[in-house]
Amino acid sequence: MDALELARKLQEEATCSICLDYFTDPVMTSCGHNFCRECIRLTWEKAKGRKGGRKRKGSFPCPECRELSPQRNLRPNRLLTKMAEMARQHPDFQSRDLCAVHQELLKLFCEDDQIPICVVCREAREHRPHRVVPIEEAVQEYKEKVKEQRRRIMVEFEKVSLLLLEEEQRLLQALKAEDEEVGARLRESSATLERQGHSLEMLLLQLEDRNEHSPLQMLQDMKELLNRKNSLSVQYPEVTPTVLRTVCRVPGQIEVLKSFQEDVVLDPTTAYPYLLLYESRQRRYLTTPLEGALHSKERFLAYPCAVGRETFSSGRHYWEVGMNLTGDALWALGVCRDNVSRRDRVPKCPENGFWVVQLCKGKKYMPSASAPTPVTLAEPPSHMGVFLDFEAGEVSFYNLKDGSHLHTYAQQQFSGPLQPFFCLGAPKSGQMVISTVTLWVKG
Incomplete structure (x- = not known):
C-alpha cells in the first residue's frame, strides 16, 4: 500500500x-x-x-x-x-486529491474534459463516452509535450538568433563599405585640392621671383605667366554627403516593443491654452481656448505642449504617435519629468528634464542642442514609436515606416517620474495623433 x-x-x-x-x-x-x-x-x-x-x-x-x-x-x-x-x-x-462529489481518489484523467476524475466518475453518463487514461499516464504525456515544446522553442529562437546575426553582419558590412566609400571620396577630394594648391603655390613663387627682374624682363615674362595662369583650371571637388545611408533596423524589434504598448491618454488640463485636442471616438473637443486656463498651474504656457495622464516611475512602456505635418513644422515628442517648468521657455534637453526628438523647420531632427551628435533625417517620419525603459535609464525613438532606430538617450537612472510629452509649433504646422486624440494649434 x-x-x-x-x-x-x-x-x-x-x-x-x-x-x-x-x-x-x-x-x-x-x-x-x-x-x-x-x-x-x-x-x-x-x-x-x-x-x-x-x-x-x-x-x-x-x-x-x-x-x-x-x-x-x-x-x-x-x-x-x-x-x-x-x-x-x-x-x-490533501483534499484536492479527492473527488469533490464521491470523496474517492482522483486516479484517472478525462482527456475530453481535461480534468482528473475518480473511478466512480468514470462510470457516470457524463464521462462514459470519453477517452480516460490513468493519471500517471496523463502526467507522463504532459511531460513529453513540455519537453517537445521546450525543444521547439529552443530551435525557433536559434533560427531567429541566426537570422539576427546574419542581418547584423550584413548591416555592419554595409556600414563598413559606406565608410570606406565616403572615406575614399574625401581622400580623393583632399588630394585634388592639395595638387591644385601646390600648382597655385608654384605660380605664386614664380610671380614673386619675376618681381625682382627689370621692368622690361617682367613684361617679356608676363605673357608666359598669364598663359600658365589661364591654363591652370581650379576644380572644386563634389560635395560628399555625410548623412549615413545605412540605418539601424532590427527585424521584429517593433513587434517586440508592441508587447509593452500603452494606450496613452492626453491630459487636457496640461495643454497649452490654444492647443486643441479632439477626441475622435467621442466626437468632441477636450480643450477650448479659455481665458481662465492661464491660471492653471498644470498648464503649459511657454509652448504649445501637453503631457499624458500616465506617470511612469518603473517598468517598460511603449506608445506610438502619428503625424501629419507641414514642411515648416516645429515639433517635439518624447518624455519629460513630471515637474518640468511649464511657464518658462527652456531648452528641451535632459538637463532640464526633457528627453525628446525635435524637428526644426522640416530639415533637422535632433535630440537637443546639447546632444553631441544630432540625428538628421532626409524627411520627417509620419509615424513614430517611443520606448521608455525606466530601470535601464533609456528612451528610444523609432521610425515605424521602416522600423528603423532613430535615437536613444541613455543615462545611469532617471531622477524622478516621467510623463509622455508632446509639443507642436506655430499654427498651421500640422497635426499629431495620439491614440484617438488629434491635436493642433489654433490659428
Missing part, C-alpha cells in the same frame, strides 16, 4: 459518518461504532421528537447499525482522537 492509499485509509478511519469531517471528541457506542460526541447527541435529540423513535427509555438506535445503545454507555475514544489529529496534519494527503 503506497503513502497516498495509507493516507486515504487514515482519513476514512478518522472521519465521522455523520458530519463527514475528522472526529472531534469522538465517543464509542455499546455496539462499537464511533461518532463525534456532539454529532451523536444532536442525532438522538432529533430522534426524541419522532413518533416511535425511542424504543426503550434512555436507549437510541445507532446511526450505523440501528442497534439500540444506551446513551449512558457512550465512552470516549482517546485513540481515535489521536488518529483524527494525525489525519489533519498528514502532509501526504
Whole structure:
C-alpha cells in the first residue's frame, strides 16, 4: 500500500459518518461504532421528537447499525482522537486529491474534459463516452509535450538568433563599405585640392621671383605667366554627403516593443491654452481656448505642449504617435519629468528634464542642442514609436515606416517620474495623433 492509499485509509478511519469531517471528541457506542460526541447527541435529540423513535427509555438506535445503545454507555475514544489529529496534519494527503462529489481518489484523467476524475466518475453518463487514461499516464504525456515544446522553442529562437546575426553582419558590412566609400571620396577630394594648391603655390613663387627682374624682363615674362595662369583650371571637388545611408533596423524589434504598448491618454488640463485636442471616438473637443486656463498651474504656457495622464516611475512602456505635418513644422515628442517648468521657455534637453526628438523647420531632427551628435533625417517620419525603459535609464525613438532606430538617450537612472510629452509649433504646422486624440494649434 503506497503513502497516498495509507493516507486515504487514515482519513476514512478518522472521519465521522455523520458530519463527514475528522472526529472531534469522538465517543464509542455499546455496539462499537464511533461518532463525534456532539454529532451523536444532536442525532438522538432529533430522534426524541419522532413518533416511535425511542424504543426503550434512555436507549437510541445507532446511526450505523440501528442497534439500540444506551446513551449512558457512550465512552470516549482517546485513540481515535489521536488518529483524527494525525489525519489533519498528514502532509501526504490533501483534499484536492479527492473527488469533490464521491470523496474517492482522483486516479484517472478525462482527456475530453481535461480534468482528473475518480473511478466512480468514470462510470457516470457524463464521462462514459470519453477517452480516460490513468493519471500517471496523463502526467507522463504532459511531460513529453513540455519537453517537445521546450525543444521547439529552443530551435525557433536559434533560427531567429541566426537570422539576427546574419542581418547584423550584413548591416555592419554595409556600414563598413559606406565608410570606406565616403572615406575614399574625401581622400580623393583632399588630394585634388592639395595638387591644385601646390600648382597655385608654384605660380605664386614664380610671380614673386619675376618681381625682382627689370621692368622690361617682367613684361617679356608676363605673357608666359598669364598663359600658365589661364591654363591652370581650379576644380572644386563634389560635395560628399555625410548623412549615413545605412540605418539601424532590427527585424521584429517593433513587434517586440508592441508587447509593452500603452494606450496613452492626453491630459487636457496640461495643454497649452490654444492647443486643441479632439477626441475622435467621442466626437468632441477636450480643450477650448479659455481665458481662465492661464491660471492653471498644470498648464503649459511657454509652448504649445501637453503631457499624458500616465506617470511612469518603473517598468517598460511603449506608445506610438502619428503625424501629419507641414514642411515648416516645429515639433517635439518624447518624455519629460513630471515637474518640468511649464511657464518658462527652456531648452528641451535632459538637463532640464526633457528627453525628446525635435524637428526644426522640416530639415533637422535632433535630440537637443546639447546632444553631441544630432540625428538628421532626409524627411520627417509620419509615424513614430517611443520606448521608455525606466530601470535601464533609456528612451528610444523609432521610425515605424521602416522600423528603423532613430535615437536613444541613455543615462545611469532617471531622477524622478516621467510623463509622455508632446509639443507642436506655430499654427498651421500640422497635426499629431495620439491614440484617438488629434491635436493642433489654433490659428
